[in-house]
Amino acid sequence: MTDNLANNVLGHDADVPTIPDLAAAPPTPSYGQVQLKSDGVHLWLALPPDVDGDGNTISWAAVLQQLRQRLEATTTDREPQIDLYLQGGDRLLDVRQLQTLAETLHEFAITLKRVVTSRRQTALAAVTAGYSVEQLAAVDHLVQAPPQAGRPQVDPLYLQTTVRSGIDIRHGGTIVILGDTNPGSALLADGDVIVWGRLRGMAHAGFSGDRNRRIMALQMRPTQLRIADLMARPPADGPTEDWPEVAYASPDTIRIARAQDFAKTQLSPGGLGFEDP
Structure with missing residues (x-):
């Protein structure tokens, strides 16, 4: 799937759960x-x-x-x-x-x-x-x-579980899932989204508007990805191989790169933070 997620689509996916408005x-x-x-x-x-x-x-x-x-x-x-x-x-x-x-x-x-x-x-x-x-x-x-973009992040939320269909998780910082996320689930984070497993649901990083946030997974098979105001869906013909990947925002789209390649040029020495692409 690497760098093939330029198929940005505006609208609502039937496979993406409707997230209630908590305003x-x-x-x-x-x-x-x-x-x-x-x-x-x-x-x-x-x-x-x-x-x-x-x-x-x-x-x-x-x-x-x-x-x-x-x-x-x-x-x-x-x-x-x-x-x-x-x-x-x-x-x-x-x-x-x-x-x-x-x-x-x-x-x-x-x-x-x-x-x-x-x-x-x-x-x-x-x-x-x-x-x-x-x-x-x-x-x-x-x-x-709702928090403004760039506000201080709260501590990451670590969950060791499988996120089942119909479940959505919201957090004001980074979400780390030690497990898989199923189609029909959703992760919404003001920080990054990290899935130490298979990402098969929807993931939204930078929920409050920060385009510098990333989505990372050991196996990237999402129904939909969002970073701040950008939204993208994977192509119909999925990848033939799986490897750890990172989704990030370019000026007008969401792109995906292999984690090892992305780290060589993008990863900041400060831990989870990333430099602008």
Whole structure:
């Protein structure tokens, strides 16, 4: 596929998942309180942190009890089979807790679709459990405007997993996947996208507008690549050989080069950063 990804296509691919617009501000987590809020399309659930403002621990059982009470009180105000986005804030959640939460929601015909969190462990648990995830540096970022190009990057998000179809992952820094991404999945990073495996879904680096970001994979078989405002699809006749490759932005298109060739001329000695092509 090397240097053959000049087939830029504007529009929407059927194989690329529709990424929801999170511009509408979800509810802000409140000390000790479970909150529900509708944005007109989705239902948002905001969880309290593990410890309230007085230093008291808020147990998971207490959270589930509050949630059930809120759901029972608002049953008549909701459409059936509604999708829910969870704003976990800085509360630490594991796979078992997410499954229990999903089961509770299911009793009220609500489906858990996405987890927004500032905890890396929660983000990993969400992907493992099969939910889309947005992992941010701080809870405050959830109610701010999208970040500007060139802003400081948050720490990379490392996930050792297979990203299944229908799952999308958002992160304000670099995303590193130790595994494969399947068709129908999506990775959206303000930084670089690195897949230590087969990239077969959609990848978007420089999501906030930075064209200097890169997409790297051991096997580059994407349904679609995006870097900042540029978008490209692979040619219909795929490569006959596979090797580590890097996708980068030229002045008006996205190009791909073998990693070893790209490194000789483009790689900066500063680690993950790259010089302008």
